[in-house]
Amino acid sequence: MSRYDLTRRGLLRTGMIAGAGLAMPTIFTSRANAYVNEPKGGSVTFGFNVPQTGPYADEGADELKAFKLAVKHLNGEGDGGMLGTFSSKALKGSGVLGKKVEFVTGDTQTKSDAARASAKSMIEKDGVVMISGGSSSGVAVAVQSLCQEAGIIFMAGLTHSNDTTGKDKKANGFRHFFDAYMSAAALAPVLAKQYGKDRKFYMLTADYTWGWTQAASMKDFMEKEGWKMVQDVRTPLASTDFSSYLAPVLSSGADVLILNHYGGNMVNSLTQAVQFGMRDKQVNGKQFEIVVPLISELMAKGAGKNIQGILGSSNWNWKLQDEGTKAFVKSYGTEYGVPPSQAAQTCYVQTLLYADAAERAGSFDPCAVGKELEGFKFDGLGNGPTLYRAADHQCFKDVLVVQGNEKPENEYDLLNVAEITPVDKVMYEPDNEFFKGGELGKCNNGAA
Template sequence: MKLLAIATAALMAATVIPAASAELSDGKVKIGILNDQSGVYADFGGKWSYEAAKMAAEDFGGKVLDAPIEIITADHQNKADIASNIARQWYDTEQVDSIMELTTSSVALAVQGISKEKKKIDLVTGAATTELTGKQCSPYGFHWAYDTHALAVGTGGALVAQGGDSWFFLTADYAFGYSLEEQTAKFVTSKGGKVVGSVRHPLATADYSSFLLQAQSSGAKVIGLANAGLDTANAIKQAAEFGIVSGGQRLAALLFTLSEVNGLGLEAAQGLTLTESFYWDRDDQSREFGQKYFKRTGRMPNMIQAATYSGVTQYLKAIQKVGTDDTEKVAAAMHEMPVDDVFGRGAKVGPNGRLISDVYLMEVKKPDESKAPWDYYKVLATVPGAEAYIKPAESGCPLVE
């Protein structure tokens, strides 16, 4: 009987699952960072967002509810079909619990649709379209870093106020570009400005000459670049060759980040007005985070990377709070929990999944104003989150009562 009791106890011990991890599917939390790692947005997010996600998991302790945190990544090549195939594979066969980053609006919309179907949480930091928290919102979808409305309010509003009351748009020919142009145009006209024309260019085109000549001949005071990444950088370089800025017109980089400024250089980027929701040199907390990220990567984070760190951390906090990775419970917690970290100070998540946090109007410094590497911005103004983002009740999201 004594031997039987010992054997029974040993069997029970071998099959007991630790209480904390018993509520986690597959005994781990697995997060996929899906973005562009080889195309025009590779510097915008790319492997640098992956590093931010891994840094967040490590800072969290590498575990949640006594279970390991695993971060994986893949390159969607800015193609919605490739991204969709990866997302389905991750969810169906690789036990991925959440997909994040999702640069490129068409990709983000496709993956959010799949995540809704699979009842999985997606958290977007790299795409801009307001449709993610508008008509195509999801109870499991979150939009974290910025969107086209916030960019329009920041950059568009500032230039109209400074006399830039006529605009011509040079727009990337896909969902993100359309949304950015539409939002900015609405804001410009609401402030008394006018749009005199627009032209669309293919994603990742090498020659902007015909588009820039149309913009130049329009006579618009401001040429709005409704694109991002290398598209914006190349357009700015070629605009200089045509003497557009020296001729009196202004360039508005409607989505441009610290990474692209670094790649372009201050000589070419100086004077640009842009909007970001994070700047590493804004205060002591952001500087501490920036230096830690720099030691890891050799570069300072832009808003995409800082938001990815924040989003991963908040997701893990929600799992910790509810004691499970059950999607319904974690999503509910993420809607309820305030966000107060290096990215979002006193921020909150709206019922449509939009993180409502402050954004910052920046001007790129002249070379002689920069005192150190990555010292690129002057913060001109802070736009409160409540002003920067569409009110949830006006977003068109069917989840908002």
């Protein structure tokens, strides 16, 4: 065994060498960047942060497929998808600003902490200029604020809470997906028309930011239509058995049940409600109805037959007949053999929108890109004419009211578009009571 003889002098010497070593970095100055993660080589890196494990893993897998497809199209591989139908022609399929697009992926685990850790490693280790993805509002809000602090752009994926572009909005964050307010605004008139004006409704609400804003928006709009709320019951996000929450519904005197649930929650609560025989009951002399304000294809698939005839809203559906949708469904179908979900569409579109804005700005500087996105009007990406509003970085476009298909022809034919609510019916002011309280702040490009 070797011996270590420690003397005061020896220790001092070691300490000085260590100190000098630590001081070294200040001698070499770091490379000067105009903004954080400025791409210097022949490629630029995007970060796709999606849930690969946990309750929303299905949505995450679909989002990732869409991202990969978008990158392919940006680099000029494949059939180009919606690049051909996009109203802006800045992108030529030769990368972005002449740089080949590369990407890294990460797992958000649908947890704010894990999502931020993954996003941070993308920024610090992989040098991404933009992060996109996510399929929970909690995660979206958390990652958005991280991107704001770090000085890169966040292109939100599937997030439906009013808060994302409401009280938690950030200058570096942009959302293409619609929100709870728009869902309620689009759905309320249709519900009133189909089920009558004199209805009493009962709500079960997932107990977190998305659920709360969804419930508040639904209550507001339905009461404007003359409906009366009997009760709004909060259910824990982690619950799988809703029977104890469903049992009091029929005896409460309500004749409509609104399920502010998403993903696996909604599949379980709807299935159990149907098993309770709710849809066959007559209450107050009227047929009992169930409404699910936010429906996705993946949820419809999980709920199976129980979704038939149920009304809800969607951001997009693969059965739309515009050119953008057709081109996207075709290239996604060729690549993966299944039609894309609305989560896939929003993520694909967000990637294209970012790339296009960077191309037009002539730089990946987040402030320059942000300026191009603000107030940007575009078409041909599946949702009709769309505006990226500058005041809150929210996209405004038509909202789909969908209904569970009574006679599905195949396993993907689960939802029908019942009505397309035009954008002016779902428009709101940035200081609307559901959205006020936050500030965009200033764009941050990370340059010290």
